[in-house]
Amino acid sequence: MRSEKELAAESDLLQAIECCAFLGAERKHLAEQSARLEALAAATLSTGGDVSGLRRTIRQVDSDLRQIDRMLEAIESRFPAAVQRRA
Structure with missing residues (x-):
């Protein structure tokens, strides 16, 4: 029987x-949208x-992509098995 x-920990991994x-x-x-x-x-x-308007939108999308990458890196540092290797 497993402990609480x-x-x-298993539940946290599944959520990750x-x-x-x-x-x-x-x-x-977002990467497709950026392209x-x-x-x-x-x-x-x-x-x-x-x-100029398009450039602002592109910068925002690129910023969102970097933010997602940081979130994935943070999750990977805590749960290495949770993140599929990204290309």
Whole structure:
């Protein structure tokens, strides 16, 4: 029979795994969004359009990506088994 401490640790690990899966999916979505925004900015710039608004949005998305990476690193430092290796 497992102790309460072991059960709590297992529960924490399962939550960390679920959190990492969610963050990984969110990171993938944001990376795709960033790529689309970069392509849109390049197309807009090539036609002489203003891309300042797009650049602000791209910087925000990139900031969100870095924040997700920091969260994943923090989880990995506590629960190494929870984080799938990222490319």
